[in-house]
Amino acid sequence: MEWWAALVLPVGAARAADVQVVQTYHLQAGLDVDTAGQVTRVELPGAVPPVLGAPAQEAIKRWRFKPPVRVGHAVTARTYAWIDLVLAQRPDGNYGVAVRYIKNGPALVLRAPRWPREQGDGRLTMAAVVQPDGSLTDIKLVASEFSSPLARKQFALAVDEAIRHSRALPELVDGKPVATRVQIPVIFQTRSPSDAAEAKARRTTDAPADAHGTPDLSGQAVALDSPVQPLEAEPRG
Numbered sequence: 742m743e744w745w746a747a748l749v750l751p752v753g754a755a756r757a758a759d760v761q762v763v764q765t766y767h768l769q770a771g772l773d774v775d776t777a778g779q780v781t782r783v784e785l786p787g788a789v790p791p792v793l794g795a796p797a798q799e800a801i802k803r804w805r806f807k808p809p810v811r812v813g814h815a816v817t818a819r820t821y822a823w824i825d826l827v828l829a830q831r832p833d834g835n836y837g838v839a840v841r842y843i844k845n846g847p848a849l850v851l852r853a854p855r856w857p858r859e860q861g862d863g864r865l866t867m868a869a870v871v872q873p874d875g876s877l878t879d880i881k882l883v884a885s886e887f888s889s890p891l892a893r894k895q896f897a898l899a900v901d902e903a904i905r906h907s908r909a910l911p912e913l914v915d916g917k918p919v920a921t922r923v924q925i926p927v928i929f930q931t932r933s934p935s936d937a938a939e940a941k942a943r944r945t946t947d948a949p950a951d952a953h954g955t956p957d958l959s960g961q962a963v964a965l966d967s968p969v970q971p972l973e974a975e976p977r978g
Contacts, residue, residue, distance in 0.1 A: 796837075864887075900925075
């Protein structure tokens, strides 16, 4: 989904080749969804400038989701969507805001794992359950790629410990918090300071947070059974 809202004059849909990206905000927004699947309320982080927040909320409220059903009736819900909020300049000089849906689920505040003594690069995926009280349980390793069994074990233990000490905002169904299963992919990769700075500038969601290879887990989790599902693969405005 890519929806444009003009900040100067009304503009229509735009192709990526037609615009010049000025800045990209990768963030998580709280969404309240009514029984018709319409987004009725959007909570954006305070870091988003108001001049961008207004058109972004207008775009997000055009999205449609499949509301959860309880006892045969659709009920309200609250979920948290990861989005890219893109400020771009069109060829005519006007500025616009593109809002790109990425995924939705509970809001996780995940601690960065400590770098194990066993050095090396690799990747793994952990599974967990976000409980209604915001805790994370049932943590287990579901996939990994490392050069040695020792490295896999130490890195898995480091991520397991980080997840156990993390918290989440659970999704709500009919005003009540519910459990959601998630998977958390993590990449451990040693990079030079220049490579780390370049990765940060690209705002990739799977890049390590610093030159020492300590990954930032924020935004990594993927909800497996969110009660709030988009009606399309990517909601459209």
